[in-house]
Amino acid sequence: MPTTALALLNRPSAQAPEHKPGGFAFKLVDPAGQYLSVLDLGVTRGDGIFETISVGDGAPQALEPHLRRFARSAAALGMPEPDLDAWRTAILAVISELDPAPEAWVKTVMTRGIEGDSRPSGWAYASVSGDFTAARTEGIRVVTLDRGYRHDVERTSPWLLTGAKTLSYAVNRSVLREAARRNADDVIFVSSDGYVLEGPTSTVLYRRGDRLLTPGTGLGILEGTTQGSLFELAARRGMRTGFELLTPAELETADAIWLVSSVRHAAPIRELDGTPRPVDAELTTAMNDHLANRVS
Amino acid sequence: MPTTALALLNRPSAQAPEHKPGGFAFKLVDPAGQYLSVLDLGVTRGDGIFETISVGDGAPQALEPHLRRFARSAAALGMPEPDLDAWRTAILAVISELDPAPEAWVKTVMTRGIEGDSRPSGWAYASVSGDFTAARTEGIRVVTLDRGYRHDVERTSPWLLTGAKTLSYAVNRSVLREAARRNADDVIFVSSDGYVLEGPTSTVLYRRGDRLLTPGTGLGILEGTTQGSLFELAARRGMRTGFELLTPAELETADAIWLVSSVRHAAPIRELDGTPRPVDAELTTAMNDHLANRVS
CATH class of the missing domain: 3.30.470.10 (Aminotransferase class 4, branched-chain amino acid transferase, N-terminal domain)
Structure with missing residues (x-):
């Protein structure tokens, strides 16, 4: 078969x-x-x-x-x-x-x-x-890299297509090679004016107390379909959800961070720019169970 | 055949x-x-x-x-x-x-x-x-558009691949649609910090008196093979040549401007951002004769 x-x-x-x-x-x-x-x-x-x-x-x-x-x-x-x-x-x-x-x-x-x-x-x-078991349970090592664009470029310069999922992904592949050179598995893009954006093929999610947050849309980043599903899960668990413009320094104070995407699902970040990060194993498992079983 | x-x-x-x-x-x-x-x-x-x-x-x-x-x-x-x-x-x-x-x-x-x-x-x-006769003789209408990147991004963020000729050219096509919406034929990219870069598939050349100039390399733009040939022609005609970091406002004070590329050759700019521009017909003809007859 x-x-x-x-x-x-x-x-x-x-x-x-x-x-x-x-x-x-x-x-x-x-x-x-x-x-x-x-x-x-x-x-x-x-x-x-x-x-x-x-x-x-x-x-x-x-x-x-x-x-x-x-x-x-x-x-x-x-x-x-x-x-x-x-x-x-x-x-x-x-x-x-x-x-x-x-x-x-x-x-x-x-x-x-x-x-x-x-x-x-x-x-x-x-x-x-x-098999994504290792990424989902042990977590991934991530580095932040300059995306080159200001955070508001989708509004000022729509011809740069930052909100569209195009086949022109050579940069999204190139940054993974740069991550490997830095002994990491994946990347979080940062805007040229210093805001957290997204991964090359994923959305950034983070938890602060009982809030599950994401840098959100309208920053020249893609609307995450997986993030949408996980916000539904969070609401069901009584968590608050929201969108927030934030810097890498602010991201570092989060209680837990994930890169979430359609196929790998929720991968907890266990190291960010070389610094170990706490992994929220319970919420990660709940997320991946939810993503494995959703139908719409 | x-x-x-x-x-x-x-x-x-x-x-x-x-x-x-x-x-x-x-x-x-x-x-x-x-x-x-x-x-x-x-x-x-x-x-x-x-x-x-x-x-x-x-x-x-x-x-x-x-x-x-x-x-x-x-x-x-x-x-x-x-x-x-x-x-x-x-x-x-x-x-x-x-x-x-x-x-x-x-x-x-x-x-x-x-x-x-x-x-x-x-x-x-x-x-x-x-047939590129019209572009080469009558000239082209060009608009400047934000490229999104700072002029020094090739040095600070090489993973953005700005100095490489990659297949990820969706933006280079998208800007031509934006140009058409603005009633123009082609585009000059400007860096997010305000410097003239290049066209989506061409190099910018301009004349100031007896000098033939280009924004040059190392700005996250491609080294122009056609520009190289035209600098040889200029030297043979006793012109000086050079590389210069410049703003769109400075470009507007040039005596003549071209977009040059391998196949269309030298296309004089007859209108820049809606303002008519002088065309140097004599030098344009010399450039296109030179490009048509070069062998190396």
């Missing part, structure tokens, strides 16, 4: 023509095949968008928030509007192809397609997840 | 294994085909590098400076070192496949390949050029 699956969408946007006539929504293909032109703007310019959706026991998690963010990213890039019905169908199809597994994920990608052609390229790729 | 050609490299880097055993350097293939996996990090993360090399009457121009910059970009991204002999051979091969044409270009791309596989993907794509 397969541990990966791939669906190519025939019409990623209802505003663009089909790739192949026939009206079919998608085609399941061998994930090891080659389906992309070297002229696709997704590769020549990193010009496209994506989402990564976790799958728990065969059910996609936070699917609708992910699809809404996918559509918002498309709008930010001036791309045709994704046909969310077609995407939803393709996502469910690749999931049903997979071996049963407690955890899996689906990545959806829509590129602007070949220059001069009006048809975006689109696919949904599913894979059984790796 | 074809107006495009494509070569897939079998071993883009001597430090990585071949894609297919056999020791061949590259394979000429139908440019309309599909050769890329949707798992290639070039598309999923914009994780790779490129160069665009102009071809004048069948001869690649400034080939060695382009290849050296290609290798520097690879180093900045921690990628395997490109095998420049293999790339040179593939570049010449795709050029020789093209219809004879006064102007053409070759794009070289090397991606990090499929995650977990150690082999980068590499190809050289050649195409006969479009």
Whole structure:
């Protein structure tokens, strides 16, 4: 039975023509095949968008928030509007192809397609997840790195696309190499004017007493779908939640810090810029149980 | 006869294994085909590098400076070192496949390949050029836009990759859409601390009396291969050349301004942020004649 699956969408946007006539929504293909032109703007310019959706026991998690963010990213890039019905169908199809597994994920990608052609390229790729037990229980070592942008750049300079989830992620990969050079596993971006932003593929969450907080949206950072789920859990536990502009020095006074994301879920930070950090094992376990079992 | 050609490299880097055993350097293939996996990090993360090399009457121009910059970009991204002999051979091969044409270009791309596989993907794509007469003679309308980064970010935060030519160019495309909304053709980036940087795919050149100047390197901007050729021309004409940190207000007092790049060559700026600008027709013609006829 397969541990990966791939669906190519025939019409990623209802505003663009089909790739192949026939009206079919998608085609399941061998994930090891080659389906992309070297002229696709997704590769020549990193010009496209994506989402990564976790799958728990065969059910996609936070699917609708992910699809809404996918559509918002498309709008930010001036791309045709994704046909969310077609995407939803393709996502469910690749999931049903997979071996049963407690955890899996689906990545959806829509590129602007070949220059001069009006048809975006689109696919949904599913894979059984790796083992994140160590990151979730023992925690991760994190360094803060300059993101280069001011915290308010999303408002002043929307053309920098900081609020969109684009394929232009070379910097998000580069900072992980810098983290490895500093003997760390992951990164928290800091704005050029000194505010905590987000991880390269995650959201920062921290606890102060009975409050669960995050730097929030509108800082040129992505709205976290996982953070949204964890705020629901916190409210259910009687915790207060909130958004707060803060500096790295202020973050250091938190009782516990996590990087949270769709696939790795909640990874407690056990070391920040070389300094050991307390891990809240009880709340971390509750978070990861909640994330493993959510269905919407 | 074809107006495009494509070569897939079998071993883009001597430090990585071949894609297919056999020791061949590259394979000429139908440019309309599909050769890329949707798992290639070039598309999923914009994780790779490129160069665009102009071809004048069948001869690649400034080939060695382009290849050296290609290798520097690879180093900045921690990628395997490109095998420049293999790339040179593939570049010449795709050029020789093209219809004879006064102007053409070759794009070289090397991606990090499929995650977990150690082999980068590499190809050289050649195409006969479009007609840039209007941009070169009538000039272009340009707006300045915030690049988000301080001018010294390349020194303070090298992980932002500002000096490398990466595939993560979604912002470089986004700013052209913003320019179009402002009724302009192209963009000059300005640093967040107020210095002139570069165009999204070009270098800024300007004339002050008998001096031909550019904002220069080390500002988180790319070293311009075309700018290098034009400084040689300027020296031959008895002009002085130089690098200068300057503000948009200072740029406005220049006698003439150009955006120069490998394929469009020298495009005089006839309007900057909505204000008409003088065009130096004589020097522009000399520049474009020089660029059309250079061979190294």
